[in-house]
Amino acid sequence: MSTFQLEIVTPTRIYDEGEVSYVRCPGIDGLFGVLANHTKSVFALTVGEIKIIRDNETRYFATSGGYAEVTGKKVQLLLESAERSDEIDVERAKEAIQRARERLAQKHKIDVVRAESSLQRALNRLRVAQR
Amino acid sequence: MSNLKDIRHRIGSVKNIQKVTRAMKMVAAAKLRRAQINMERARPYAHRINEVLTHLLPAINRNLNRLLEVREPKKVGFVIITADRGLCGSFNTNIIRRATEILKPYEKDDTRLICVGRKGLNHFQSRGYNIIGQYIGFWRELNFGHAISIVEQITDLYLKHDLDKVFLIYNEFKNVIQQNVITQTFLPLVLTEESMGEGKVDFGEYLFEPSEEQIVNSLVPRHLNIQMWQALLESNAAEQAARMTAMENATENASEMISDLTLEYNKARQAAITKELLDIVGGAEALVHAQG
Numbered sequence: 172m173s174t175f176q177l178e179i180v181t182p183t184r185i186y187d188e189g190e191v192s193y194v195r196c197p198g199i200d201g202l203f204g205v206l207a208n209h210t211k212s213v214f215a216l217t218v219g220e221i222k223i224i225r226d227n228e229t230r231y232f233a234t235s236g237g238y239a240e241v242t243g244k245k246v247q248l249l250l251e252s253a254e255r256s257d258e259i260d261v262e263r264a265k266e267a268i269q270r271a272r273e274r275l276a277q278k279h280k281i282d283v284v285r286a287e288s289s290l291q292r293a294l295n296r297l298r299v300a301q302r
Numbered sequence: 303m304s305n306l307k308d309i310r311h312r313i314g315s316v317k318n319i320q321k322v323t324r325a326m327k328m329v330a331a332a333k334l335r336r337a338q339i340n341m342e343r344a345r346p347y348a349h350r351i352n353e354v355l356t357h358l359l360p361a362i363n364r365n366l367n368r369l370l371e372v373r374e375p376k377k378v379g380f381v382i383i384t385a386d387r388g389l390c391g392s393f394n395t396n397i398i399r400r401a402t403e404i405l406k407p408y409e410k411d412d413t414r415l416i417c418v419g420r421k422g423l424n425h426f427q428s429r430g431y432n433i434i435g436q437y438i439g440f441w442r443e444l445n446f447g448h449a450i451s452i453v454e455q456i457t458d459l460y461l462k463h464d465l466d467k468v469f470l471i472y473n474e475f476k477n478v479i480q481q482n483v484i485t486q487t488f489l490p491l492v493l494t495e496e497s498m499g500e501g502k503v504d505f506g507e508y509l510f511e512p513s514e515e516q517i518v519n520s521l522v523p524r525h526l527n528i529q530m531w532q533a534l535l536e537s538n539a540a541e542q543a544a545r546m547t548a549m550e551n552a553t554e555n556a557s558e559m560i561s562d563l564t565l566e567y568n569k570a571r572q573a574a575i576t577k578e579l580l581d582i583v584g585g586a587e588a589l590v591h592a593q594g
Contacts, residue, residue, distance in 0.1 A: 182347045182528075200512045212509035213358065213517050238521060240354045249350055 173207040176245045177223065179232065181253050186232075193224040194246060196239050205241055214239040216250070218291050220299050231256040233299035235292050259300035267293035306574065309567040313560060320556035326389065327549035334478070334542035341475055341535040348532035355525050358518075359493055361508045366518045368461055369526075372490045375467035379414040379434070379456065380405070381488065383472035383533060384422035385541045386441055391548035393473060393481060393541055394421040400483045401471050405431070414465060418452065418534070434459070444538055449531035457526065460489055472533045473540040479547050481540040488529065491522070 174190040195204040197219025216239055221232040237250035271290035274281050364370040382401050384394045401422070405413050416435035417423035423436050435455050440448050459465040468488040473481040510517045 180347050180350045183343045185346050198511055199516070203511070210509050211507070212511065213354070213521075214511040215517055215520060238354065238517070240357070242357070247350060247354075249347065249354065 174225075175205075175207045175209075177248070178245070179221075179248045179250060179253050181237075181250050183252075186253065186255070188223055188225060188230075191223050191225040193222075194248075195222040196248065197221070197234070197236075205239075205246055208243075209241045209246075211243065212239075212241045214241075216248070218288070218295050220295065220302075221248070221253070231299050231302040233259060233296045235295075254296065254299075256299050256302045259296050261297065261300050264293050264296040264300065268297065306567065306570050309563055309570060313563045313567065316556050316559050316563065320553055320560070323549045323552040323556060327546055327553060330390075330542050330546035330549060334539065334546055337535070337539040337542050338475070341532075341539040344532055344535055348528050351521075351525050351528050355491065355521065356493060358508060358521075359491060362514060362518055366515050367522050369457060369489070369522050370491060370518070372492060373463070373466045377414060377464060377466050378408070379416060379459065379465040379468040381416045381418060381452070381456070381468065381470045381472075381530075381533075382422045382426070383470070383537045384417070384419035385537075386420040386438055388421060389548060390541055390545035391551075393544035393548075394419075394425075396481070396483050397471060397473060398422060398425050400485065401426075404469070404471070404485065416452065416455065419537075441538060441541075444534060446527070446531055449534055450527050453523075453526045453530050456489065457523070465489070470530075470533055472537045473544075474536045475539040475543060478543045481544055484533075484536075486529075486533075488526070491525075 172192045174192050177188040177191045177194055179186040179188065193204060193206055195202055196214065197217050199215045199217050202219075203214065215236075216234065217236045219234065221234055223230045223232070232253050232255050234248075234250045234254075235252045237248060239246060239248050268290060271286050271293060274286040275283070275290065362370070364372070380401060382397060384397050388394060398421075410430050411432055413431045414434045415426055415431050416437075417426060417433055418437045419441070420438040423433065423438055427433055435452070437448065437452055456465065456468055460468065467490065470484070470486045470488045472484055472486075474484045476482050508514075
C-alpha cells in the first residue's frame with residue numbers, strides 16, 4: 172500500500188508519525204479520510220479524534236481542532252492541541268468534565284459557549300483515551 | 303598613589319557590585335531556561351502556519367477577507383518590541399538603532415509606532431514620535447492574550463485604513479550569546495522574496511473544506527496572532543539571554559577590577575611599610591651617630 176508522510180504540529184510539540192498509509196480527521200463538516208496521492212487541499216478541523224494507520228497498526232489522537240494541509244506526498248496537521256490516546260490523563264479529563272458540567276448547571280453569569288466547548292474537549296479526550 | 307583606606311573602600315564597593323551582577327545573572331539564567339523552552343516549543347508551529355499561508359497566498363481570493371487587501375502604503379505602522387528594563391547589554395539599543403534608521407525618511411508626526419516594552423516607549427516618546435499604541439509591564443506574565451490584544455489593535459486600524467502597512471521590529475533569539483534584529487512585514491500578507499526564492503511556493507489549485515472563505519477567515523487571524531506571539535516569545539528569550547551575558551561580563555569585569563585594586567592595595571601597603579622601616583632605620587642610625 173502506498174504511503175505518505177504525516178506530521179502533527181502543535182504549539183507545544185511535534186509528533187513525527189513518519190510514513191503512514193491512512194489518516195482520518197474530524198473536519199468541520201464531518202470526518203474525512205486521506206490516502207496517499209490525495210489532491211492538494213486544506214481542511215479546517217474541529218474537536219474530535221484522529222485515526223492513523225501505519226504498517227497495519229492503528230493509532231488515535233485527541234485534538235481540539237486546527238488545520239490539515241495535504242500536499243502530494245505529505246500531510247501536516249496544525250493543531251491547537253493533540254494528545255496520543257495512551258498519553259491522555261484520564262483523571263484530568265474526568266475532572267474537566269465534572270467542572271464544565273458544574274459550570275453549565277449554574278446557568279447564569281458564565282460563558283456558556285466556553286464551558287460547552289471545554290466540556291466537548293474533555294469528553295473527546297476521555298473517548299479517545301478509551302480506544 | 304591613593305591611600306590605603308580609599309583603596310580598601312573601593313574594593314569593598316566593587317565586591318558589592320559583583321554580588322548584585324552575579325545575582326542578576328543567576329536570575330536571568332533561570333528565566334532564560336523557561337523562556338527558551340517556551341520559545342523553542344512554539345517555533346515549529348509558527349513556522350508551519352507561516353508555511354501553509356505561504357503555500358496558500360497565490361491560490362486564494364484576496365477579496366474574501368479585508369485583512370488580505372494590499373493598498374498603497376501611505377500610513378505605515380511599526381511595532382517595536384523592546385524590554386521593559388535595561389542592564390541587558392545592547393539588546394534595547396540595537397532595536398532602537400534599527401528602528402531609528404528605518405524611521406529616518408518619515409516626519410516624526412507621520413510615524414505610527416506601537417511600542418511593546420518600556421525601553422522603546424521611553425526612547426521614542428521623549429523624542430516626539432507619534433505613538434499610537436503601547437504595551438508595557440507585561441513581560442513577567444507574558445501570555446497568548448497579550449499577542450492577541452496587540453494584533454487586535456493592528457488589525458482594527460488596518461481595516462479602518464488607518465494603517466496600510468505594518469512592520470515588526472524585534473530581537474530574534476539565535477543562541478544564548480547572539481540576538482538578531484529582525485524587521486518583518488506583518489501586514490499586508492504578501493509573499494516575501496525569501497520564500498519565493500526557496501521554491502516553497504507552488505502556484506497550484508487547492509481544495510478547501512468546508513470552504514475557501516471559512517478557511518481564509520479563520521487561518522488569517524490565527525496566523526497573525528501566532529506570528530506576534532512568536533515575536534514576543536523570541537524577544538523575551540533573547541532579552542534574558544542578553545541580560546545573562548551582560549551580567550556575566552559585568553561579574554568578570556568586577557573580578558578583574560578587584561584583582562587590580564588588590565594589587566594596588568598591596569603595593570601601597572608595601573610602600574607604606576618600607577617607608578615606616580626607613581623611618582625607623584633612619585631614626586636608629588641618627589641615634590647611633592648622636593651617641594658616637
